Amino acid sequence: MLSSRSPTEMVGFLYEAPSQRHLLGTDNFGRDVLVELIYGIRTSIFVGLVSGIIATIVGTTIGTVAGFAGKWVDGVLNSLTNLFLVIPSFVILILLAVSLRQRSLVLIAVVIAVTSWPWTARAVRAQTSSLKTREHINMARLNGKGSFEIMLTEILPYMFSYIFMVFVLQVAGGILNEAGLSMLGLGPENTISLGIMLSWALNFEAVRTGAWWAFVPPVFSIAIITFSLYLVNIGMDEIFNPRLRKQG
Amino acid sequence: MKKLLVVKGLKAYYQIGPEENVKAVDDVSLTLYEGEVLGIAGESGCGKSTLARSLSGLFLPPLRHISGEVLLDGVDITKIDERRLRKEVLGKKISFIPQSSMNALNPTLRIRNFVVDLMREHNPELLEEEVLRRAEERFDSLSLSKKVLDSYPFELSGGMRQRTLVAVSTLMNPDIVVADEPTSALDVTSQRQVIELLAVMIERKIMKSLIFITHELPILGQIADRIAIMYAGQIIEIGTLSQVIFASSHPYTKTLMSSMIVPEEGMRERELPSVPGSPPDLRHPPNGCRFAQRCPQATDECRANDIKLRRFQGRLVRCIHPLKVEREL
Amino acid sequence: MQSDEVILKARNLVKVFGTGKDSVLAVDHISFDIHSGKVVSLVGQSGSGKTTTARMLLNLIKPTEGRIEFQGRDIREFRGRHRLEYWRKVQGIFQDPFGSFNQFFTIKKILKDSLKIIGEKLSEKEKVKLCRAALESVNIDPDEVMDKYPFELSGGQRQRIMIARIFLINPKVVIADEPTSMIDAVLRSNILKLLMKLRDVQGTSIIFITHDIGLAYYLSDYVLIMHRGKIVESGSPEQVIIHPKHPYTRGLINDVPTLHKKWALKEG
Secondary structure, X not given: OOOOOOOOOEOOOOOOOOOOOXXXXXXXXXXXXXXXXXXXXXXXXXXXXHHHHHHHHHHHHHHHHHHHHOHHHHHHHHHHHHHHHHOOHHHHHHHHHHHOOOOOHHHHHHHHHHHHHHHHHHHHHHHHHHHOOOHHHHHHHHOOOOHHHHXXXXXXXXXXXXXXXXXXXXXXXXXXXXXXXXXXXXXXXXXXXXXXXXXXXXXXXXXXXXXXXXXXXXXHHHHHHHHHHHHHHHHHHHHHOHHHHHOO | OOEEEEEEEEEEEEEOOOOOEEEEEEEEEEEEEOOOEEEEEOOOOOOHHXXXXXXXXXXXXXXXXXXXXXXXXXXXXXXXXXXHHHHHHEOOOEEEEOOOHHHOOOOOOXXXXXXXXHHHHHOOOOOXXXXXXXXXXXXXXXXXXXXXXXXXXXXXXXXXXXXXXXXXXXOOOOOEEEEEOOOOOXXXXXXXXXXXXXXXXXXXXXXXXXXXXXXXXXXXXXXXXXXXXXXXXXXXXXXXXXXXXHOOOOHXXXXXHHOOOOOOOOHHHOOOOOOOOOOOOOOOOOOOOOOOOOXXXXXXXXXXXXXXXXXXXXXXXXXXXXXXXXXXO | OOOOOEEEEEEEEEEXXXXXXXXXXXXXXXXXXXXXXXXXXXXXXXXXXXXXXXXXHOOOOOOOEEEXXXXXXXXXXXXXXXXXXXXXXXXXXXXXXXXXXXXXXXXXXXXXXXXXXXXXXXXXXXXXXXXXXXXXHOOOOHHHHOOOOHHHOOHHHHHHHHHHXXXXXXXXXXXXXXXXXXXXXXXXXXXXXXXXXXXXXXXXXXXXXXXXXXXXXXXXXXXXXXXXXXXXXXXXXXHHHHOOOOHHHHHHHHOOOOOOOOOOOOXX
8 A cells, every 4th residue: 555565575585684675674584574564554553443443332332331221231241341351351362363263354353352342341331320320311311212312312422532532542452462462373364464573573583683673663663553542542631621721 | 997908909810811811800999807707799700709819818820910909917918929828827817718628628637637737837836736735625615526626527517527627727816717608518507507606706806807708698697797799800889787788789789689588578579680691701891880781770871981989878889870778877 | 278289299208229238218208299380399408308309209210119199190100101291291400500401412402302202293393483482481582592502501591491491391390409509699580580480371380499498488389398308397488487386497497597687696
């Protein structure tokens, strides 16, 4: 997309240092690292986004219903959420990834979402519990609005900024999780991602041979992307929370 | 009568933007005499809380002191820096009890610790035992249980917390106490207890004078000697209790008094006033009388130029068509 | 004393919150009748149980025990369509003009939403016409507020819009929970006059929940004093407030500051 060249094209010898022809050198397969990096960033962000979207939708739905309904519904959903929270997410990730016959990008994103939705659910549930005591909810009931409509129009809009911020964090988390999975060799198949680049660097002794260009760029990219997302998160808070703005 | 506090032309604004100010206190002058209870009454947004704050000399951002003086014993406290204010003036000469301060008590401290902290801030040389001894003595003399000192704030009722605060804020016998809405959010019985406590303290000369800020005039009717009515950042009438409550001169005061609903014989037959609109935006107060846009007897003259406080039938009124009263009180 | 039709009845209402050791008895076996077209004040200080009672009457929370009868039927049995019909006839006004409206809706949408409970099929044009008329009933210029959001309006305007909503729905009973306690004195007069207009023009019964004894005295035909979940005294405003009999009521009335009677404050 950003480069007309294919990342899998072999263009040189293995671990060639950066030069004018290949700005970030070549990797263990002789491929251009810079081209791979661009491709890899795109893949990692894709996984992060998809897992973030799925986790947010699932978590928000479960959290809102649990917080609003209360009583036994809340109890059941809470137990479910806690179940997922208690088991180390990485263990679940590994188990799921291992048991998949094919590991496509979207499937890996789904797997990651399966372990990250509980955080959203928890946060959203707490927000919903507190929002449902507001007077406009009572007014909606007195207008004859049903529970579903109330959750959608009276509760969800009030949580929008909060959910968006949680979503941003989910995307960052998704990118990190993908990197972790890929480094264990359990990431998406037949593609290039930042994590996969790192796993190659590990497995093909880039560190020992001093080929820093094979792993520093991916690491740096992961760090910059997640850091930027955290900054976006903080920035969003200032936009959505007028009180913070006034002190500026 | 001795003048304890003289306020001259005080202006205090909230700076909310580079060029935008909320003119909360906009040219206020008043005098507090020794031994009196001065009530400052008005509806929300009139500037009474800001005025209360200004009287303590503490102008914390975004509140800025623009001009005017607050003379305490002849010394202008608006010119004193915060450190000296806290050390020499607050608590000793003038004690300020902010609104809702009873809810701002540190929940993790027992009252006795709070008292010690507070006293140490003003008098670092006092020993802890001395502070507590004074506190116990004072509580005793005011018929407040000493057990309160050992309690946490959440263990006390709202009324008890407020009375504790009042007692503690006056341990050093300040000349002046400024209490901002000390009775709002309390139920009726607690309210009366707080007012009685304040009255007892004045009687015993624990403080010399009291400035009582509230939006509920019937309360002032029980304790105040004089009342100042505030509207849109200005004082629009000052007079004795009887003058202001029973023979109001300013049309706004009259409207406010007519809006008071009390459980008294004759109340049910009263017609409530119907005044349209609301107070002006204090970011851009209008020229001339600030009540003119709602006043039933406003004329063009009212809207033209700023109106000053002037003497009328024994009180001060900011109006060029004040309502005449039959008998001067 | 009252011979009109009884429109709403409460019998031995009880509400307990929580369970076991931490349970709170908020409402303790109270009973009263609401007559058509009358103003009844439920007066209590904080913690008296008056707000809980209001929520039960509005069918927003279920009583633990007891009956609430509307036109002869127990509202606890109302489900689905019957519940909607109840709300067609019994509505509420709340205390907080800030939290009572969905901040994401325009006033037009808020009022149109309230029309749904009426259950009639109305065209868009008819709906807007009714909303505008309701706003005019509360002395608000519709063009000034219809397209605005709640945060753009003052507390007094919002509270009047809450009353406009009642004019729109035209219920038989309105339960007003401290409708003026967050409003300044001068504006309050306007709101109270509008409430009286509801009664005078539409014959609506008003259950006025308040802690303010002066207001209760001024507005009501009948007064109920609540203390710690019980009704300790009831009667006409004259009986209950000017000549109270129950010791709690007496103490309460004594502590209310009036203009012509002064407390004996100074000692000695």
